Amino acid sequence: MTTIVLGAGAVGTATAWYLRKSGHDVVLIERQPEAAMETSWGNGGIIHASEVEPWSQPGMPTKIIKWLGKENAPLLLRYRAIPHIMRWGIEFARNCTPERFRENAKSNLHLALHSLKSLQEIGAEAGIDYDRATRGVLKIYRSRDSLDSAQRSTDYLAQHGLLYERADPDRCVELEPALKDTKSTLAGALYFARDEVGDSNKFAQGLAAACAARGVQCRFGETIEKIETRSGRVQAVVTSKGRIVADTVVVALGSFTAPMLAKNGIRVPIYPVKGVSITFKRAAWNAAPTMPLIDDSKLFGFVPIGDRIRISGSAEITGYDMTPAPARVAAIIANASFTFPELKRYFDISKSKVWAGLRPVSPTGTPIIGETRIRGLWINAGHGHLGWTLSCGSGRVIADLIDGRDPGIPVPPPQGVVVARAA
Template sequence: MKITVLGAGVIGVTTAYYLARSGHDVTVLERQSGPALETSYANAGEISPGYASPWAAPGIPQKAIKWLFMKHAPLIISPTVDPATWAWVMAMLRNCTSARYAINKSRMVRIAEYSRDCLIELRAETGIPYDERTRGTLQLFRTQKQLDSITKDIEVLAKDGVPFEVLDPAQCVAAEPGLSPVKHKIVGGLRLPNDETGDCFKFTNELAKRAEALGVDFVYETDVHKLRIENNRISAVETSRGVFDGDAVVAAFGSFTPSLLKPLGLKIPIYPVKGYSITVPIIDESRAPVSTIMDETFKIAITRLGDRIRVGGMAEISRFNKDLPMSRKATLVHSVEDLFGGAGDQSQAQFWCGLRPMTPDGTPIIGKTVYDNLYLNSGHGTLGWTMACGSGRVLTDIINRARPQISIEGLDLSRYG
């Protein structure tokens, strides 16, 4: 089939790669000048299937009120009267129950674990380099209350067969020796030994080259204006570079997916939740992290990427605003310096923000729509890098009418009614 993929972030590129590998004629349309120049550019760098959890969790409404008064808050809500914002927030709050959390986390872990396996296979097949490491993720707790609250997560991990370790402070330091000077600030940790790290931007660009070798045509600096409909099918894609026709269309437009598909009568519950990161060069190897640390207090990930440290986190509800306030950078600097003080050169920090395409339940939307040849692969939130390979492979199986290797229950748009 002739398939058009909309978007060249990590989701769009992995989808294009798997489609081309299975024999399809693929064209990727991207408004930027190259792959992975938006949300995939400088994310936290973690590939954390075991840490795949929805933001909508029990206790979040109460925590959100507390966070409003924190100097280094993990959640920032900008004042707005926008109906779409509040509709999405209310939908997220409805998912903040124990029952919904368990269902949503299980769905997310399912696709994330599969995706990690697909990445391992792809890496073995292609030898693709991206500053990868396979040293696990350590979720770090500074208070006993945080440590006590992991019961629900452990239950889901155990049910889904995901390996984990609950560590005391000494064991946390054994896993991450750079934490030794701040051992007194730690009460424990949850380690997920099968998690990985890597540079999403490097991976996406390298995979795009391999996709091109398979025949994928990447058309950059191209704005998508409209999808034409004929007999309940997408007949063509209208763009700033003309009209592209084909047999099927995959929307992997991230946060811009809802506005693209709204004229078709499709309501896609994806909202652009802003996240920030800094990237700093390592100047003291003995103090640097060896893998990814999740600082539970600030909801910030600190990741080793080659000779750099990537620090990413926070969730800001401010629509499509991409300003870079210094107060947000200060939170990232505070977290990494408090745990790995002196490891990186903060004077050379590269400050960045991206718009994460988040669904109210945390699970991405992967699968067919009511239109016969229109498919979705979007809404991965903070876990696009973690879920990319699995999502692309699952959607390729769906398009090929082959049975995916995992259950796709609860992954498509129909779960929203």
């Protein structure tokens, strides 16, 4: 049984791994010369069950309208993108009710916990070095109201397996001494001890090598042109290097899943949302933070990854443009410098890697995992800001579904593009 996986990001490589373990003859196709060179290259680096809440949440549509035209807005909708997202935007707004928000967050949590376990198992079995760190994640707040609201939401997820600790400012500094300079601005934090950190680029490249060693045919530098179907069933994939016959095809192309499947008449409600990260060497900054941190009020992530530091943030709806906007980069650095004043002494933009990638966001904020109306044609995409977090679990789930096994967790809702298949 030949199964082709399209896309070798974190999700695609994990999909190839689990399908090979299930006995499939797997072909992994990627247009880049190596795995994880696009959206999986420079993400925030956190594997976090603590951030499973979707962006489609109560009050978000009003906020997006208020933020229009503001370069320092947490989520910036460019005017030129509005005509292209009307249908997606309506579906997004429909998922901003409290009930749908809670259900979608719970769905992501189940998958995130499943994924964390799967990631740990793969790392142990394949022996991949990806700068893993297990100190947990600290999410800080400067408003008591914001902290209390976040705790109420987290308490709901705690009923379904999320573990956390509420920390006062003294505990925050105990966990991360680099916060001492801005301790007076803190209302407190939520500490998620089970969250981890790792370099998804290193992981996916290591996993691709492990897949190849186990018989997966990895075809890099090969552009996918179309998916051939006949009589409602998948037949083959045509690339820049030829035609490959397949029994099953899994599309794991992130934000590019939608335009690829549009060629087959399948509408996939995924829209790209650009994120930015800045990565630099810790070097002489001996007192740099060692705890991964998310700043709720300034809306950035500060994550030590090996001997590097990565600052990430920004959400920009601007189509498929992957150019980092200078104003967005400057806002992230300014926000991080407020929280960690010492950053100004050690940060040099000219010695940093400024990167932008496209988060594949669905209206529900949950990934799309399942079979399309074309038999044998599957989707594993739409993971939004949780691609690295959910990648291994998603690969495991779709392999189970393809082989008719019960994944053991609730599968995210199909969003109208997949056909339910009984386990």
